[in-house]
Amino acid sequence: MMNKFFYTIIVASLTVGAYAQKSDGSTKSLVKAEKEFAATLAKSGSKAAYASFAAADGLAFRPNPVNAKTFYASHPDSKDISWTPVYAKVSRSGDWGFTTGPYTEKGDKTSYGQYLSVWKANGSKWELALDLGTSSNKPLNKVTPVFIEPKDFYKPKFLNDKQRAAGADIIATTEKTLNTTLKSYGMPAFAGFLNPDARLLFPGYEPMIGKDNILPFFNSMISKIALKTTKVDKADGGDLAYTYGIATVDYKADLRESFNYVFIYERQADHNWNIIVQVFSPAER
Known part of the structure; x- marks a missing residue:
């Protein structure tokens, strides 16, 4: 039942991450952050990717929810997971959104599944808040990406x-x-x-x-x-x-x-x- 989540962690590349995670409240910026997250893992490994992209209180389900940074600090680095967002939406307040799509994990035997990421905006930066996935057989159905932009912008000024x-x-x-x-x-x-x-x-x-x-x-x-x-x-x-x-x-x-x-x-x-x-x-x- 291994997935993108069983090998990952958090450690470096903060400058690259800050640039890649820039949020402007749009779904387009969130999808870009997700893709940059995947690209960073493929290039620099899971430790660097999660170091740059996970929130300080971000949770990873491995399989139960744990603090991503704390948990993965002691896990092996990996570049074996790849994934692609195919469905994404951001709140009209621009403070959080989600993406989901297929992932592939290479190893002795290639495995497949679907992931869900929930992201929150910290200032002008997207940070990974929730990260989980579920395994499946190799996908057979072609999926058309659906990225839905907020219909407008609304955020109460004095919300406590x-x-x-x-x-x-x-x-x-x-x-x-x-x-x-x-x-x-x-x-x-x-x-x-x-x-x-x-x-x-x-x-x-x-x-x-x-x-x-x-x-x-x-x-x-x-x-x-x-x-x-x-x-x-x-x-x-x-x-x-x-x-x-x-x-x-x-x-x-x-x-x-x-x-x-x-x-x-x-x-x-x-x-x-x-x-x-x-x-x-x-x-x-």
Whole structure:
């Protein structure tokens, strides 16, 4: 189950990283930062790449969430991972965004998977906040890149920590409602929480795009999912948010498995929050 995340770390090249990570609030700048991150790893190794691009409190799921810099300081350097963003979006406040796409890991046997990166802007610099992935077979389906720019710019001038916490509580309540509904109705409960164009990254499978593809997958394989939310974060622009935690999955084949999950939420025109990206990565319990 090795992926781009099992070999990496943080150490040098700060000048190059600062230049490469320049943020102007656009999705284009975020995609550029992600590509520069991958290029730095290929050229200088994982230690230099994560040193330049990871936030001081950035988390890597290896398999459970740990501080990326602290954890990878003791891991071997590597240039064996490559990846490409194919879907990205940035908040209208320009303070954070995400990218996802396929990765390849070379070794005795080449392995494949999908990654998700959540980035936050620190001043005018993009920094990696969350980094996780899930393994799959070699991709067969051709994917058209989708990079969505913010529809406008909006950031409250006097937003304080108390107001931010109140905003995050809305997302936490939404996910709590989802969890309660899953307990009562099973997998069909996701129908009321997934955006029509939602994406699912699940171990062993290529990305599933669209609620109409995700729901049949869940319904065919899984009888129950229980969510235990660890953290919620919401963009200052009020349009995007993410959660992560532990998902306990009961398969219809009488098997239970634990996953780390990350859900990306987007606020809709009706003020409801829908999931636009779901990632499940095996957890260590």
